[in-house]
Amino acid sequence: MAIDCSCDVCGKQYKLADKLAGKKVRCKACGENFVVPTVSDLLVSAPQAAASSPSTQSQQGAASTALRPASNAEEKYCPQCGNGIRKNYVVCTNCGYNTRTGDSGRTIVERRAETVVVSNAQQARPRYNDDAERRYDGTRVNTEYRNGFASIMEMLCVRGATLIVVLMFLAPIVTGIIVLGYGKAPAKAWGAFIGMTFVQLLLGMIGLSLNVWFNTTAVNIAGKLLKFETPDELGLRVLASKIWATMVALPFILVGGIVTGAFANAASGPSDASPVAVVAAMLGFVLVACLFMLAAQMFFTWFLLRLRILETLVAFLFICLADVVSFLVIGGLFFVIALLFGAIGTAIQGS
Structure with missing residues (x-):
């Protein structure tokens, strides 16, 4: 009767004679010695091998070696x-079972696989910041505009907006002081002062809101034409660029107005300024102011939005159109309210 056995090192299968049972033989494949099992060892190992079902062996992977009896x-x-392992071995070479701690190598591998899957799922879950970054990348807007010099400019831009709101209060206050100082009816002057203050604030807030809405709409339209998604925050950044352009342009506008007025006075001679000279001075002042503000607006639109040249030109065109529409709407609103208050003032003076 031949004994089926295998080398302990390389696993080469042998059929050896009964007379070699319990003896050491040399493996022809690897040259290592192994002990040929006896008949009693084979009888004991048979139930153990049967206890390991084919489904269990298949779960261990195709790379696992055949079970070796002790x-x-x-x-x-x-x-x-049920694999045979040496007594001085701690870990089974077939399934990885640790005989000292009782931990199963296969279970450990499964736990690690589950951990990796959960970790990948958590990393793959979209976050709000990632979504915002993807939106900004889609618009080709520089997401680092908050860093460096641009962050300082944006902070000063907010301060500039605050300054504009303060000026909205100062204008009617100064006008009210003049009215109180030179008016003959203090009660009417105080009423005009309070009314002008609140009306100025109300109209300024309405105009600012309309301007933001028109700018946001204009940038969205430009974004659709340029085939990229546009967050609404771009409209606010456009408004920021406009405030910055106004702040930078104000000193030059004042200088331009002074120079233009000086030329008008020189052209009119020592006598009183003629209407033509006054109109020329006003038109020159408006032209210089508009050209400089347009140049500043173009620069800050490119700087804060970080668009390409063509995108900047298209966005700037729509921003200018939005400004024209918003100015017409706001100017018409102001004109109607001015007519209303003029009628009220005329009625008060006639009483």
Whole structure:
């Protein structure tokens, strides 16, 4: 009767004669010695091998080696897969079972796989910041505009908006002081002062809101024409660029107005200024102011939005159109309210 056995090192299968049972033989494949199992060892290993079902072996992977029965008294069986392992071995070479701690190598591998899957799922879950970054990348807007010099400019821009709101209060206050100082009816002057203050504030807020809405709409339209998604925050940044352009242009506008007025006075001679000279001075002042503000607006639109040249030109065109529409709407509103207050003032003076 031949004994089916295998080399402990390389796993080469052999059919050896009964007379070699319990003896050491040399493996022809790897040259290592192994002990040929006896008949009693084979009888004991049979139930253990049967306990390991084919489904269990298939779960261990195709790379797992065949179960090796314990060949002598110096070996033992793995409690998990029934493979024969040496007594001085701690971990089963077939399934990874640790005989000292009782941990299963296969279970450890499964736990690691589950952990990796959960970790990947958590990393793949979209976050709001990632979504915002993707939106900004889609618009080709520089997401680092908050860093460096641009962040300082944006902070000063907010301060500039605050300054504009303060000036909205100062204008009627100064007008009210003049009215109180030179008016003959203090009660009417105080009423005009309070009314002008609140009306100025109300109209300024309405105009600012309309301007923001028109700018946001204009940038969205420009974004659709340029085939990129446009966050609404771009409209606010457009408004920021406009405030910055106004702040930078104000000193030059004042200088231009003074120079233009000086030329008008020089052209009119020592006598009183003629209407033509006054109109020329006003038109020159408006032209210089508009050209400089347009140039400043173009620069800050490009700087704060970080668009390409063509995108900047198209966005700037729509921003200018939005400004024209908003100015017409706001100017018409102001004109109607001015007519209303003029009628009220005329009625008060006639009473």
